[in-house]
Amino acid sequence: MPIEILMPALSPTMTEGKITKWLKNEGDSVESGDVLAEIETDKATMEVEAVDEGTVGKILVAEGTDNVQVNSPIAVLLEDGEDASSIGTASTPAPVAAAPVAATAPAPVQQAPVATVEAEPDYDGPMVRQTVREALGAAMSEEMRRDEDVFLMGEEVGQYQGAYKISQGMLDEFGEKRVIDTPITEIGFTGIGVGAAYMGLKPIVEFMTFNFAMQAVDHMINSAAKTLYMSGGAIACPIVFRGCNGAAARVGAQHSQCYASWYAHIPGMKVLSPWSAADAKGLLKAAIRDPNPVVFLENELLYGDSFDVPESDEFVLPIGKAKIERPGNDVTIVAYSKMVGVALDAAEKLAAEGIDAEVINLRSLRPLDTATIVTSVMKTNRLVSVEEGWPVAGMGAEMAAIMMEQAFDYLDAPVKRVCGEDVPMPYAANLELLALPNTDKVTEAVKEVCYR
Amino acid sequence: MANQPAKKPSRAPRKTSRAPRKKAKASPDEILQYFKDMLMIRRFEEKAGQLYGMGLIGGFCHLYIGQEAVIVGMKAAAEPQDTVITSYRDHGHMLAYGMDPKGVMAELTGRSGGYSKGKGGSMHMFSKEAGFYGGHGIVGAQVPLGAGLAFAHKYKGDNGVSCAYFGDGAVNQGQVYEAFNMASLWKLPVIFVIENNRYGMGTSIERASATTELAGRGSAHGIPGIQVDGMDVVAVKEAGLKANAHCRTGKGPMILEMKTYRYRGHSMSDPAKYRSKEEVQKVRAESDPIDFVKAMLLELGQLDEAKLKEIDKEVKAIVAEAARFAQESPEPELSELYTDILAEA
Numbered sequence A: 001m002p003i004e005i006l007m008p009a010l011s012p013t014m015t016e017g018k019i020t021k022w023l024k025n026e027g028d029s030v031e032s033g034d035v036l037a038e039i040e041t042d043k044a045t046m047e048v049e050a051v052d053e054g055t056v057g058k059i060l061v062a063e064g065t066d067n068v069q070v071n072s073p074i075a076v077l078l079e080d081g082e083d084a085s086s087i088g089t090a091s092t093p094a095p096v097a098a099a100p101v102a103a104t105a106p107a108p109v110q111q112a113p114v115a116t117v118e119a120e121p122d123y124d125g126p127m128v129r130q131t132v133r134e135a136l137g138a139a140m141s142e143e144m145r146r147d148e149d150v151f152l153m154g155e156e157v158g159q160y161q162g163a164y165k166i167s168q169g170m171l172d173e174f175g176e177k178r179v180i181d182t183p184i185t186e187i188g189f190t191g192i193g194v195g196a197a198y199m200g201l202k203p204i205v206e207f208m209t210f211n212f213a214m215q216a217v218d219h220m221i222n223s224a225a226k227t228l229y230m231s232g233g234a235i236a237c238p239i240v241f242r243g244c245n246g247a248a249a250r251v252g253a254q255h256s257q258c259y260a261s262w263y264a265h266i267p268g269m270k271v272l273s274p275w276s277a278a279d280a281k282g283l284l285k286a287a288i289r290d291p292n293p294v295v296f297l298e299n300e301l302l303y304g305d306s307f308d309v310p311e312s313d314e315f316v317l318p319i320g321k322a323k324i325e326r327p328g329n330d331v332t333i334v335a336y337s338k339m340v341g342v343a344l345d346a347a348e349k350l351a352a353e354g355i356d357a358e359v360i361n362l363r364s365l366r367p368l369d370t371a372t373i374v375t376s377v378m379k380t381n382r383l384v385s386v387e388e389g390w391p392v393a394g395m396g397a398e399m400a401a402i403m404m405e406q407a408f409d410y411l412d413a414p415v416k417r418v419c420g421e422d423v424p425m426p427y428a429a430n431l432e433l434l435a436l437p438n439t440d441k442v443t444e445a446v447k448e449v450c451y452r
Numbered sequence B: 001m002a003n004q005p006a007k008k009p010s011r012a013p014r015k016t017s018r019a020p021r022k023k024a025k026a027s028p029d030e031i032l033q034y035f036k037d038m039l040m041i042r043r044f045e046e047k048a049g050q051l052y053g054m055g056l057i058g059g060f061c062h063l064y065i066g067q068e069a070v071i072v073g074m075k076a077a078a079e080p081q082d083t084v085i086t087s088y089r090d091h092g093h094m095l096a097y098g099m100d101p102k103g104v105m106a107e108l109t110g111r112s113g114g115y116s117k118g119k120g121g122s123m124h125m126f127s128k129e130a131g132f133y134g135g136h137g138i139v140g141a142q143v144p145l146g147a148g149l150a151f152a153h154k155y156k157g158d159n160g161v162s163c164a165y166f167g168d169g170a171v172n173q174g175q176v177y178e179a180f181n182m183a184s185l186w187k188l189p190v191i192f193v194i195e196n197n198r199y200g201m202g203t204s205i206e207r208a209s210a211t212t213e214l215a216g217r218g219s220a221h222g223i224p225g226i227q228v229d230g231m232d233v234v235a236v237k238e239a240g241l242k243a244n245a246h247c248r249t250g251k252g253p254m255i256l257e258m259k260t261y262r263y264r265g266h267s268m269s270d271p272a273k274y275r276s277k278e279e280v281q282k283v284r285a286e287s288d289p290i291d292f293v294k295a296m297l298l299e300l301g302q303l304d305e306a307k308l309k310e311i312d313k314e315v316k317a318i319v320a321e322a323a324r325f326a327q328e329s330p331e332p333e334l335s336e337l338y339t340d341i342l343a344e345a
C-alpha cells in the first residue's frame, strides 16, 4: 500500500512550517535516510529524511507553500511494484490516538502522601551518657557490623580518624575496604557513592561540612533523589549523605550556612536533623537502614554535648516523627538541630514569666511530621518557628504555610519566624552573635504571639 | 575524517570504498550478528524520528544513527555480569544490551508499557537485568556514577566491569577527572568510553577542547587510552576485549576513544548550521559502519542482496511491532504521579 509522508514536527514547539524545497521529484526512488525536502520552521531550516523506502508517487504540497500543518500529508511514497493509480488508497502511518488525558487531575497535594509513621518505640532499658559525637560513631559502627554492604567514604574519615573525630577507630575495626579516605573531590566521590548505591551497596558519604556538598549537589538531587521515579521504581538509591551543617563558630560566610530548606525541598529525598545524642544515634541508624537517599544534617557545635542514650543496638527512631521535648499549653515552638536547645532555654525563661511553651523537636524535615505540629497548635493556638537558616523560602516559611492550610481556624496570632538574619555570616564575634537566633529573640517572638 | 587534527590516528583515514579487512578477528557468524544488531538500532532510531515528527514523542530525543558500531562492538566484548551507563543518547545502548525494543519505544512515547512506566522518557531508562544503569541527562554525571558501578563490582568481588560512555563534549567536565583520579587510585574495573562524534551540540571538538587527542586524557591519572576507529565494529570489539582484560585483571581503568560521527541533529530540533551537508554526506558515503560490515559480509559470501532484504524486513518488522506497541500501550494511570518517589523499607 502506498505510504503517506506527513509534515513532521521538527521541534517540540513546531505546529506548522514552510516547505522551502523538494530534493526528490515524483518518480525518484528513495532509501531510508535520504533527504526528501527542506523545511523552514520558526527557528531554523531543516531537512526531512525518509524513513521508508520506495518511489515518490506524488508530491502533495508544492515547494514554497507556507503554513503547512504538522501531520498533514505532503507526499505519497510507492512501495516496490506499486504505481501511481494506487495513490487513493494511501496509508498513513496513522498515529493511534493518544489515550485522552482525563480532564480532572487528582486534587493537588502539597507533598506526596506519606505512609503513617509509627510512634517512637517505648524504651525502658538501660541508658548510657554519650556525646553526640560518640553516638554518631556508634550508630555507624553498629550498622556496619550488622550489614556488610554498608561502608563509609569521605575526606579524612580513615587514617586521620575523622575531621571531627566522628569515625574515630572505625578504620581499625573495618579496614580500608569499608572506611575509605577520598581525595578532596566532592562531586566525584558523591557520584561514585551514588553509582555504588544503584548496585545495592549502602554508602555513607561524609561531607567534611555541608558547605562543600554544594559541589556535589547535582548527584544528590539529579542522580540520587530522582532515579527511583525516573526508572519507574526499578532502581533505588540507598545512600546517606552526612556531615555538619549550619553555623560553626567564627569561620566566616562560606563555612557557616544551614542547608535544611534546600534539601527539604526535594521529593525523593529524606532529610533528618538530630539535636540530642539519642536523636543522633536513633536517626542515623534509621537513615542507614532506609532504602532511600537520606540527607543527615549534624551540627558541629553539638558534637561535644552529652545526653542519655538508650544502650540497645536496636534503638532505631522512626523517620518522619517529631518529638515533643517539653509539653506546654500556651504556645508551640518548633525547632530542629541546635535550635532545639535554644528553644528549650527560652521555654524555661518564659515559664518564669508564666508562659507555658510546648517545644517540638522536628527531627525529620522531610517527611515533616505535620500532624504533631498541627495537633499542638490546635491546643496552644500559637506557633513560633526557630531555625538557623535564612528566612526567605526557609523551613519557617513552610511552617507558616502549613498553618495557613491546616490550622488557620485554630490560630489566635500570626505565625512568627525566628531565623538567621538575612545576611552572609559575618566573622566579627559581635556581628556573628547578632546574625543568629538566641533565647532572647525566641522569648521576644513568643511574647509577641502571646500579646504579652 | 575531515578536520580531525589527531596527531596519531590509529589507522589511516578511509578511502572512498573501504576494502573489507583481510583478517577480521571475528567469525562470519559474529559479523552477521553485528550487522543485524546495528541495523536494529538504525531502523529503531529512524522510526523514533518518524514518531517524533508525528508528535508521538515529545521533548528531547537524541538519535544514535551513525554511532552504532561503538555499542555493538563493545557489547560483543562484554560479559554477562558487566554493567553499562551512558548519557541521554541511550537508545542504541539499551537495544544492544538486550532490552526490549517495545519497552524502549513505549518509554519514548510516554506510555505505561515503557521501561520507566512512561515516567522517565527518552533520556531515562534503566534495567537491572540488562545491567543498564541509565540514561542520564546531566552531561558528565554518568562518569563518576559509572566509576561507582565499578566500585560496587570490586566491593562485591563479582569480576564485573562497568562501561561508562560519554561524549567529546562531556570529556571537558571537571567531574570526569575527579572520577578518573579515583578510578585509577582505587584500581576500579571501569572502561571509560569516549564517543567522539566530533560535536557537543553545535560546538566542534576543536572549538571546545584545548587538546583534541582524547585517548590521552587519562595520562595525568595514569590511565592508558587507545584511539579506536569507532565506525569499524570489529576494531571496536578488539579494543573492547583489550580493555576488558585490563580491567578484569585488576589493572584499573582504561580509556577507549571511539572516533565516530552523528548523522542526525543533536536532538530533534537542530538547525545544522555548524557543519556542512557535504561533511555529513561524506561520512555517510565513505565510513558508514553498517555499509562497512555489509560489504564485508558480501565479500565473505555470507550474504547476498536477497538475504540482505530479508534481514532488513525482519528488523523492520520488530521495529514496526515496537512502534505499534508504543502507540497502543496506554498512558500511565494518573495515580502513577505519586508512586516510585520513595522506596518502601
Ligand SMILES: Cc1ncc(C[n+]2csc(CCOP(=O)(O)OP(=O)(O)O)c2C)c(N)n1
Pocket (backbone or CB within 6 Å): B087, B089, B137, B138, B139, B140, B166, B167, B168, B169, B170, B171, B197, B199, B200, B201, B266
Ligand atoms: C551539565 C550540562 N550542561 C549542559 C547540558 C545541555 N547539553 C545536553 S547535551 C550537550 C552536548 C554534549 O555533547 P557530547 O558530550 O559530545 O555528547 P553527544 O551529544 O555528542 O553524544 C549539552 C551542552 C546538559 N545536559 N548538562
Ligand SMILES: [Mg+2]
Pocket (backbone or CB within 6 Å): B167, B168, B169, B195, B196, B197, B198, B199, B200, B201
Ligand atoms: Mg559529541
